[in-house]
Amino acid sequence: MTDPDVLQPDQDLLYSQAEQDLRSAVRAALAGHCPPQALPARCEGPEPYNPALWRALAREIGAAGLQVPEALGGAGASLRESAVVLEELGRACAPTPYLTSAVLATSVLLATGAEELGPLAAGERTAALAVPFSNSPYGPFPGGVRAGAAGELTGTVTSVADARAADLLIVPARGPDGPGLYAVDTARVTVRPRVALDLTRPLADLALNGAPGRLLAGPDRAADVLRRALLTGAGLLASEQLGVAQWCLDTTVSHLRERRQFGRVVGSFQALKHRLAELWLDIAGARAAARAAADALARQTDDAAVLVAVAASHCGAVAVRAAEEAVQLHGGIGMTWEHPVHLYLKRAKADQLALGTPGRHREALAALVELPAPAA
Structure with missing residues (x-):
């Protein structure tokens, strides 16, 4: 493990x-398969995911197996590269199960x-971690599913992200000997779609009624493996939030350069310049936080949990603010269904609540750096 206080020249x-x-x-690939202007129509269709986009990302580019070693069929890269992919997916608000399959589930596997x-790295299958998408890395081990002596799983899990698109589920369950993580074929589970704020990342409730599961990690490791996967997901989610914020800023600047009012380009008004300049500074800070978290996770430094908590608590708020500004500064067109900016606002808000709220990450950060709470 590297010394977190020493920044290597190539790191x-x-x-x-x-x-x-x-x-x-x-x-x-996103420009060809997922242009922002096509998002509203796709979200209204029966299948929000674009199979052609997933093939391009997973098979042609090899993004699904970036953190998987070459010996196991992956690219042998790191979480830094996965963060770059998520940044671009956030920038496109892409409806694809990359975070849930190539990051969360793959981290467990x-x-x-x-x-x-192997099949996940090749893009032949996708997987999902069967926990509520709001679960943070700091909570107790889930107790909604029970495992029998033979590995049969019974129980329910609510609000699982991308479960409808998954071929494989990684299910935390409590068995006779304690907590465990089990691999379950989605075909053996009842998946019920539910209404989600973010139309580009569907949620579903799972019902397991004696579904056969294969034990991946037993009581000695299950809780730690799950916590690490959720921490990795929260850290890389910050890069997705960065991408959302950057698109909102870029699109808003472009719009204000073209729109005219009172005989002037709207973007020339000083008050709007100040708002955009402040937003640019916020995004610059979010970029530093997201990159630091991804780098620490990739190098497995001792301060990775601290940097993830910083990024997760900061980037979510920046993405929401950027999206709110984009909606408002687009004027009337920003309030229409046809313009994709409302989907970015919903993605930003849903991401802010995913894998731990900013407040929950700040609480964890205070404990990690031994910062006492204010006296009552």
Whole structure:
């Protein structure tokens, strides 16, 4: 493990050339398969996910297996590269199960050495972590599912992100010997869609009635593996929030450069310049926080939990503010269904509540740095 206080020359927070090349490839795929103006229509359709986009990301670019070693069929990269992908997916508000499958579920499978990694890395299958999407890394082990002596699972899990698109579920369950993580085929589980704020990331409730599960991690490791996966997800979610905020700023600036009012370009008004300048500074800070969290997770530094808590508590608020500003500064067009900006606002707000609220991450941060609460 590297010393977190020593920043190696090749481990700074700037984007490497390989990361920039990856960004260009992902952005090109998104431009061809997921332009923002097409999002409202896709979200109204029966299937919000675009299979062609997933094939481009997972199979042609190899993004699904970035953190999987080459020996197991992956690219042998790191979570820094996965963060770059998520930044671009946030920028496109892309309806794709990348965070849930290639980050959350894959993190569990990597920690347990599961055989399902190969098909996931190749993009042939997708997986989802069967916990409520609001679960933070700091809560107790879930208790909604019970495991029998033979691994049969019974119980319910609510608000699971991307469960409808998953072929495999990673289910936390309590068995006779204690907590465990189980791999379950989605076909053996009842999946009930539910209404979600974020139309680009569907939620579903799961009902398990004796579904056969294969034990991935037993009582000695299950809680730690799950916590680490949720921490990884929260840290990389900050990069997605960064991408959302950046698109909102870029699109708003472009709009204000073209719109005219009172014989002047709207963007020339000083009050709007100040608002956009403040937002730019907020996004610059969010970028530093998100990059630091991704780098710490990739290098497994001792301060990774601290940097994740900082990024998760800060980037969510920045993304929501950027989206709110985008809606307001687009004027009347920003309030219409046809313009995609409302989907970015919903994604930003839903992300702010996912994997722990900013307040929950601040509480954890205070404990991690031994900052006492104010006296009553």
